[in-house]
Amino acid sequence: xxxxxxxxxxxPEQPAECAARRFLYIWEGPVxxxxxxxxxxxxxxxxxxxxIHDPFMSAAQHPYxxxxxxxxxxxxxxxxxxxxxxxxYWFLGGSYYASWRAIPNPFNRKDRETFWAYFRFYxxxxxxxxxxxxxxxxxxxxxxxxxxxxxxxxxxxFALWAQADPGSTLYAVTGWxxxxxxxxxxxxxxxxxxxxxxxxxxxxxxxxxxFDFKTKSGEIxxxxxxxxxxxxx
Amino acid sequence: MSDFxxxxxxxxxxxxxxxKYCSSLGALLxxxxxxxxxxxxxxxxxxxxxxxxxxxxSCTGDTESLLRANRPSVGELxxxxxxxxxxxxxxxxxxxxxxxxxxxxxxxxxxQYICIVEGSIPAGADGVYCTIAGQTAVDILRKVGGNAGVIxxxxxxxxYGGLPAAYPNPTxxxxxxxxxxxxxxxxxxxxxxxxxxxxxxxxxxxxxGTPPAMDRFGRPKFAYGKRIHDNCERRGHFDAGxxxxxxxxxxxxxxxxLYKMGCKGPxxxxxxxxxxxxxxxxxxxxxxxxxxxxxxPGFFDTMMPMYQRLPNVxxxxxxxxxxxxxxxxxxxxxxxxGAHGAVTxxxxxxQVREAKEETREEIQQTIDADxxxxx
Ligand code: HEM
Ligand code: SF4
Numbered sequence: 001x002x003x004x005x006x007x008x009x010x011x012p013e014q015p016a017e018c019a020a021r022r023f024l025y026i027w028e029g030p031v032x033x034x035x036x037x038x039x040x041x042x043x044x045x046x047x048x049x050x051x052i053h054d055p056f057m058s059a060a061q062h063p064y065x066x067x068x069x070x071x072x073x074x075x076x077x078x079x080x081x082x083x084x085x086x087x088x089y090w091f092l093g094g095s096y097y098a099s100w101r102a103i104p105n106p107f108n109r110k111d112r113e114t115f116w117a118y119f120r121f122y123x124x125x126x127x128x129x130x131x132x133x134x135x136x137x138x139x140x141x142x143x144x145x146x147x148x149x150x151x152x153x154x155x156x157x158f159a160l161w162a163q164a165d166p167g168s169t170l171y172a173v174t175g176w177x178x179x180x181x182x183x184x185x186x187x188x189x190x191x192x193x194x195x196x197x198x199x200x201x202x203x204x205x206x207x208x209x210x211f212d213f214k215t216k217s218g219e220i221x222x223x224x225x226x227x228x229x230x231x232x233x
Numbered sequence: 234m235s236d237f238x239x240x241x242x243x244x245x246x247x248x249x250x251x252x253k254y255c256s257s258l259g260a261l262l263x264x265x266x267x268x269x270x271x272x273x274x275x276x277x278x279x280x281x282x283x284x285x286x287x288x289x290x291s292c293t294g295d296t297e298s299l300l301r302a303n304r305p306s307v308g309e310l311x312x313x314x315x316x317x318x319x320x321x322x323x324x325x326x327x328x329x330x331x332x333x334x335x336x337x338x339x340x341x342x343x344x345q346y347i348c349i350v351e352g353s354i355p356a357g358a359d360g361v362y363c364t365i366a367g368q369t370a371v372d373i374l375r376k377v378g379g380n381a382g383v384i385x386x387x388x389x390x391x392x393y394g395g396l397p398a399a400y401p402n403p404t405x406x407x408x409x410x411x412x413x414x415x416x417x418x419x420x421x422x423x424x425x426x427x428x429x430x431x432x433x434x435x436x437x438x439x440x441x442g443t444p445p446a447m448d449r450f451g452r453p454k455f456a457y458g459k460r461i462h463d464n465c466e467r468r469g470h471f472d473a474g475x476x477x478x479x480x481x482x483x484x485x486x487x488x489x490x491l492y493k494m495g496c497k498g499p500x501x502x503x504x505x506x507x508x509x510x511x512x513x514x515x516x517x518x519x520x521x522x523x524x525x526x527x528x529x530p531g532f533f534d535t536m537m538p539m540y541q542r543l544p545n546v547x548x549x550x551x552x553x554x555x556x557x558x559x560x561x562x563x564x565x566x567x568x569x570x571g572a573h574g575a576v577t578x579x580x581x582x583x584q585v586r587e588a589k590e591e592t593r594e595e596i597q598q599t600i601d602a603d604x605x606x607x608x
Contacts, residue, residue, distance in 0.1 A: 067473070124576060183529070184526070185535060188555055
C-alpha cells in the first residue's frame, strides 16, 4: 500500500495515513470548514431569526436594533447558502467519504447489515457495530433529512426576502413558493424549521459523544483535525 | 361635445382639472406623462364598451367603496359615466326590465363589454346558495363572464373566495378565476377594493385595450406591486425597534410599529399606504390598527389570528401557536435523547462495575502468582 499523506488521493482502500501510526485522513479541509461555517451560521441565524419573530429587545437597548438584526440575518443567510452549495459541490465531486460514493446502498447486503447493526444499537437491541470510517448509515439518513431542511430553509428565506421587491430576479426565482402555500404559512414553516434544526442539534451532539465513546472512532476530534483512528484489522 | 364633457360641465368641473386628474391617474398606473391626452381621449370616447356589474355572495362593500362619494370628484364621474349599464344594487330598473337591459347589452357588445364581479360564487350544492332570476350564480357568471371582453373581480371574495370561503366554507365559495380559468380575470382584492384602483384598471383597459401588467395572483402590479410594510409610514419604528406592546400604551400613542400586535403588513401587497382611503385621508395602519392582510389570496384563514404574527395550527385540541409547537419539537428531542443517555449511562454503569471486578480479579491473580513465585 502506497504511503501517502496526499489528501486528494484518498480512496476507501487507501486513505492517507498519519505520521502518528494508524490514523487515516477522512474529512478534508473543505468538509471541516463547511461544518464550522454551518455551525456558526445556524447559531447566528437562529438568534437573529428568533429576534425577528419576537423582538424582545427594543430601541431603548440599542437604536436601530431590528434593522441590524435583519441585516445580520440576511448576511448570515447568504453565507449559509454559499456554504450549503459548497457542500453540495463537495458531495458531487469531493473525496470518497464526503461524497455520494459513500451512500449506503440498500441493494447491497453488507450495507444493509451495517445499517441494521447501527439501528439495533440505537434502540438498545444490539451492542456490536461494525467499524466505519465515514458516516454511520443511520446518521447518514439523519443528515440527508437535515440537508433537505436546509434547502427548504434557504429557499423560503430567500423567497421571504424577495417579497421586498416582487419585480426582482430573486422573486422570479423563488416566488413560485407562494403559489404553493400562502406567504403566512411560508413564514410559519421558516420559523418551524428553526426548531426542527434545534431538535437535530440535540440529537447530533448526543450521538457524536455516544459514538466517540462507544466505538472509539474519533468522531469528535475528526471534525477538528480530519483524522480518524484506523481499527481495520 | 361628448356626453362626458357635458357631464363635467354640469358639475362645474373644468377641463383643466379633468386633465389634472388624468395625469394623476397616469401616475397611479405608472405610465409616462405623455400618455395623459390618450387617457383623456379614452375616457371621453362615447363608443367605450359598457360595463356589467354583477353581485353575488358579498356584503356590498365594494359597491359602498364605489359610491363612497361625499362630493362628486372627476374620478366618480368617470365611474358614473362608464360603469352603470347594469348594476343590480344601484340601477333604477328592476325585475324583467333589468334582465332585459342586461341581455341587450350582452348581445350588442358580445366579447367587448367589461364584466365586473363583486362577491364570491357559491359552487357547493350545485350552486343553490345564490340564485338570481331562477339561475344560479355559477351559471350567470359562466354566461355573462364567458362572453365578456375582460373580467374585473372586485374585492377579495370575487378574487379568491374571501370571507365566505373561510373555514369551513359552507357554501363552497370560490373566486371568479376558479370558475373561468381560461378567461382574463383582473383581480382587485381588498376588503373592500379601493375604488381608485378600479378606476385606474378600467381606464387602463379603455386606453390600451389590454389589462394592466399583473402579478402571479392576477393583481395589477401598479396597485399590488409593493408590500404594505415597505411603504408604511411606521416602518422607521419597525427597523428602529419601537413597537406597540399593548393597545393604548405609550408606543401606540406615539404611532410606533404594530408588528407585535399582529400586523400583516410584511405579508401583504397593496397600495394602501400611498393611495389611502376616503379621498386619501387615512388607512388602517395610519389609524392605529395593524394590517389584516385582506388583499392576499387565502385571506381570511391564513391571516388569522388577527392579533398574532403567525397562524395557529388547528387540530391539536386547542389551536396551537407556532411557538408552542416549536417548543414541543425541541422538548421531544431533548426527552428522547435524554432518556437514551440515561439508559446508556445505566448500562455503562453495569459494564464499568463488571470491568472493575475483572480488573480487580486480574490484579489479585497477578499478586497471588507473584507471591507464589516468591515462595
Ligand atoms: C438555519 C437557518 C435559518 C434559521 C434558523 C432562520 C430563522 C428565522 C426565523 C426564526 C425567522 C422569523 C420568522 C417569523 O417569525 O416570522 C426568520 C425570518 C427570516 N429569514 Fe431566516 N432563518 C434561516 C435561514 C435563512 C436564510 C438562508 C435566509 C435567506 C437569506 C433567511 C431569510 C429570512 C428572512 C428574509 C426573514 C423575514 C425577515 C423579515 O420579515 O424582516 N433565513 N428566519
Ligand atoms: S405597522 Fe405593520 S406594515 Fe407598518 S412597519 Fe409595522 S409591521 Fe410593517
